[in-house]
Every structure is written in structure tokens, then in C-alpha cells.
Amino acid sequence: MASLGDSITRGFNACGWYVDCPSRSFSTGDDTGVNSHYLRIRAVNPAINGRNHNDGESGAxxxxxAGQADAAVSQGVGYVTMLIGANDACASSESGMTPVTTFRSNIDAALGRLKSGLPNARVFVISVPDIQRLWSVGRSSFAARSAWSLFGICQAMLANPTSNAQADVDRRNRVRQRVVDYNTQLAQACAAYGSNCLFDGNAVFNYPFALGQLSGWDYFHPNASGQQxxxxxSYAAGFGW
Structure with missing residues (x-):
């Protein structure tokens, strides 16, 4: 199997200070505490042992x-997870977010390469998490607000986190709507792919994660508990291997 995605798929900040921790990836990691898709599948199909490829890239x-899909094709895998879109929305400002039509074209290009190169593989498309909830659970935390400001994290959503000004409320709502629109496109693109593609039905987007499941270094990426x-x-919403 192979995992496509960004820093969440890479397990960034789940085991060390600002480093990738692929062993704690929810998808292809081998950390027993996280109990990834890979480990859950291996429990019922030992033949997958050692055949877990993390093709994600922090910042993606x-x-x-499409490039990550090419990597998965070269690995000849039978199962692919894709979690992408948080960075498309988490720009330095609202105007920097990826347009919805561009996002869809990018997803179609990636799925097209998987379909042509791995026609029998199953593809699991995971919804983008609700980044407005990130603001909601962290806005009252001085540590979270400080990290967001210091590292310039997801300013499209997280700028002025304590402000109740209408302009800031409206901006947060528009950014959240962009994530909703991305998820709509992911669902539609997966449906167009055919029976070998499954969307998670917004299971991840709807999950009410807590502040304690985020890295204490940036209050953005899932920690080990968040990855678990x-x-x-996501596995419960997937193919049920």
C-alpha cells in the first residue's frame, strides 16, 4: 500500500521537534500505538508486511x-490512501487559497494517473479536516495562539484568533466553506473514478478532535494520539480490509 498526502500523512511533529515521523502515520506507519491502516491490514493479511510506502510530503x-500518484504506480501497490487539501486552504492569507476548480483539476489528474497505472488498486480518499475546529479548540490557549503567530500557521484561518470582529468571523467562515467545497470535489472526483475509489463520507471532517490530540509544538499537526x-x-469509514 501507499499513502499520498501532506505533513499529516508524514506524521509531522508526532514524535519529534519539527520532523517527519512516518512511523506514526495514520496510514502507512508501523507504530503500534497509532495502529495505522497498514498494521490493521497486516493483522489479517501478513503478506503486506514491509510493503508500506509513504509517498506523502510535508507542505504538499x-x-x-499527480507526482505522488506516479510514485505509487511505480511501487505497484494494491491500496492507496490520499489525504490532501489542508495546505490548499491554509495559505498565509485568504486570497492565497487554491481555487476550487484548480483543486478539482489537480485531484482529477492524480486519480487519472492511479487509474491508468493501477487499474485494480483500491483508492481511499479522505476528507480534509475541519480547520475551523482547530481555531475553535485552540483560541483560548495562550500556547496555541503563540505558536500560530510565531510560526505563521494557517493564517487564512488562524490570524487574529481572539477577534470577534465581523470581518474575522466572516473570513473564518469563508475559509471553512472552502474546505467544505474541497471535500465536495473529493467526493465527486472519487465517484467519477468508479467502484475502486471510496470517499470517507466526511468522517474525518466531522470528527470533533480535541486540543490534546494536537502537537504541543505547533498546535496544528496531530500528535501520536491524534494520529491514532x-x-x-478513517479506517472505519474505508474498505474494511
């Missing part, structure tokens, strides 16, 4: 998915 956006929850929620 939808435009990078992501593995459980």
Missing part, C-alpha cells in the same frame, strides 16, 4: 498529488 498541496484517532476514524 493538491498540485503535488485519525487512523481509527
Amino acid at each position: 498541496e493538491s498540485a503535488d498529488m 484517532a485519525l487512523a481509527q476514524i
Whole structure:
């Protein structure tokens, strides 16, 4: 199997200071505490042992998915997970978000390469998490607000986190709507792919994650507990290997 995506798929900040932790990836990791898709599948099909490829890249956006899909094709895998879109929305400002039509074109390009190169593989498309909930659970935390400001994290959503000004409320709602629109496009693109593609039905988007499931270094990426929850929620919405 192979995992496509961004820093969440890479397990970024789930085991060390600002480093990728692919062993704790919800999808292809081998950390027993996370209990990834890979480990859950291996429990019923030992033949997959050692055949877990993490093709994600921290900082990746939808435009990078076609290249990652090519990597999965070269690995000849039978199962692919794709979690992408948070960075498309988490721009330095609202105007920098990826347009919905561009996002869809990027997803179609990636899925097209998977379909042509791995016609028998199953593809699991996972919804983009609700980044407005990130603001909601962290806005009252001084540590979270400080990290968001210091590292310039997802300013399209997280700028002025304590402000109740109408302009800031409206901006957050528009950014959340962009994520909703991305998820709509992911669902539609997967449906157009055919029976070998499954969308998670917004299971991850709807999951009410808590502040304690986020890295204490950036209050953005899932920590080990967050990765474990992501593995459980997404796997339950998937193919049921």
C-alpha cells in the first residue's frame, strides 16, 4: 500500500521537534500505538508486511498529488490512501487559497494517473479536516495562539484568533466553506473514478478532535494520539480490509 498526502500523512511533529515521523502515520506507519491502516491490514493479511510506502510530503498541496500518484504506480501497490487539501486552504492569507476548480483539476489528474497505472488498486480518499475546529479548540490557549503567530500557521484561518470582529468571523467562515467545497470535489472526483475509489463520507471532517490530540509544538499537526484517532476514524469509514 501507499499513502499520498501532506505533513499529516508524514506524521509531522508526532514524535519529534519539527520532523517527519512516518512511523506514526495514520496510514502507512508501523507504530503500534497509532495502529495505522497498514498494521490493521497486516493483522489479517501478513503478506503486506514491509510493503508500506509513504509517498506523502510535508507542505504538499493538491498540485503535488499527480507526482505522488506516479510514485505509487511505480511501487505497484494494491491500496492507496490520499489525504490532501489542508495546505490548499491554509495559505498565509485568504486570497492565497487554491481555487476550487484548480483543486478539482489537480485531484482529477492524480486519480487519472492511479487509474491508468493501477487499474485494480483500491483508492481511499479522505476528507480534509475541519480547520475551523482547530481555531475553535485552540483560541483560548495562550500556547496555541503563540505558536500560530510565531510560526505563521494557517493564517487564512488562524490570524487574529481572539477577534470577534465581523470581518474575522466572516473570513473564518469563508475559509471553512472552502474546505467544505474541497471535500465536495473529493467526493465527486472519487465517484467519477468508479467502484475502486471510496470517499470517507466526511468522517474525518466531522470528527470533533480535541486540543490534546494536537502537537504541543505547533498546535496544528496531530500528535501520536491524534494520529491514532485519525487512523481509527478513517479506517472505519474505508474498505474494511
